[in-house]
Structure formats: C-alpha cells, structure tokens
Amino acid sequence: MKTATIPSLRVDPELRHAAESVLQDGESLSSFVEQSIRSNIEHRRMQKEFIARGLAARDEARRTGEYYSSDEIRDELDAMLHEATARANVSR
Template sequence: MKTASFPSLRVEPELREAAEQSLQEGETISGFVEQAIRESIERRGHQRAFVARGLASRDNAKRTGNYVAADAVMERLKGMLATAKAGK
C-alpha cells in the first residue's frame, strides 16, 4: 500500500518546543503527530456515535412517549457514583 503525507504544518516555536519536550524515548515529532491525528479521528468517531445514539433515543422517546424523569436519572447516577467511590 502506498503511503500519503499530510501538508506541512507551521506552528509557533513554543508549541514545537512543548511537543519535543513531551516526546517519549525514541519517539519522533512525525510519530507524535501521526498518533495525535489517529487519536483525534477515533475520538471524533466516538463523539459522532454518541450523538447518533442520543438522537435515536430522543426519537424513540418521542415515538413511544416513554420518557424518564430527570430526577430518576439523577438518582441513578448518584447511586452509580456512590458505588464507584465505594469500590476505590
């Protein structure tokens, strides 16, 4: 498979220096940038999926008339938080 390249990127010297200082042993700026791009693409995919699930849930609630009260949701979340804290 052929590879492609991204256009060169102009940044302020402070950003370049910060990136260089954050490199791990044996890591290059190019590798760092590639990994950052991959992670951003993955994160945006998760965001799109999250929004799609939310919209589908909203549409289902409108269609069925089955809604959950905000107070019930908050109580459940508080319970989940308490359980998580107790498990630490």
C-alpha cells in the first residue's frame, strides 16, 4: 500500500515549542503530530456516534411517549456503578 502525506502546516513558533516540550524520549515531532491526528479522528468519530445515539433515543422517546426523569437516570447509573464496584472488589 502506498503512503500518503498530510499537508505541511505553518504554526506560530510558540506552538511548535510547546509541542516539542512535551515529546517523550525517542518521539519525533512527526510521530507526535500523527498520533494527535489519529486521536482527534477517533474522538470525533465517537462524538458523532454519541450524537447519533442521542438523536435516535430522542426520536424513539417521541415515538413511544416514554420519557425518564433525570432522577431515574441518576438512580439507575448509581446502581450500575455500585454493582460494577462490588464485582471489582470481589475479583481482587
């Protein structure tokens, strides 16, 4: 497979210095930029999917007329957290 390139990017010297100041041992600025792009792509994909699920849930609630209060949701999430914590403590 052929590789592709990302267009060169002009930035303020301060931004370049800031990026270079956080590089890990053996890490190049190019690999840092590549990883940053990959992370941002994944973040945006997850954000897009989250919004799509939210819109689908809204549409389903409108269709069925079934809505939940914030207290009901918080109580359910608290129960899930309690259960997960209990399972984690048992497996230790």
